[in-house]
Amino acid sequence: MVRVNGQELNIAGKTVAEYLATTNYDIRRIAVERNGDIVPKAKYEETLLHDGDSIEVVSFVGGG
DSSP: OEEETTEEESOTTSBHHHHHHTSOOOGGGEEEEETTEEEOGGGTTTOBOOTTOEEEEEEOOOOO
């Protein structure tokens, strides 16, 4: 199980990109943190999620 924004999900073995493809996140407007480290967007396709990982997905909101 992988904890994503506090919720346990059965996504171990998927890449960050594969997980994000199942969500409604706008990839251009998010940052992904895995176990306390920012995952560069260029690494989403190759970063595997493992049992026990903790992922935080943060959306950027524009305004003025």
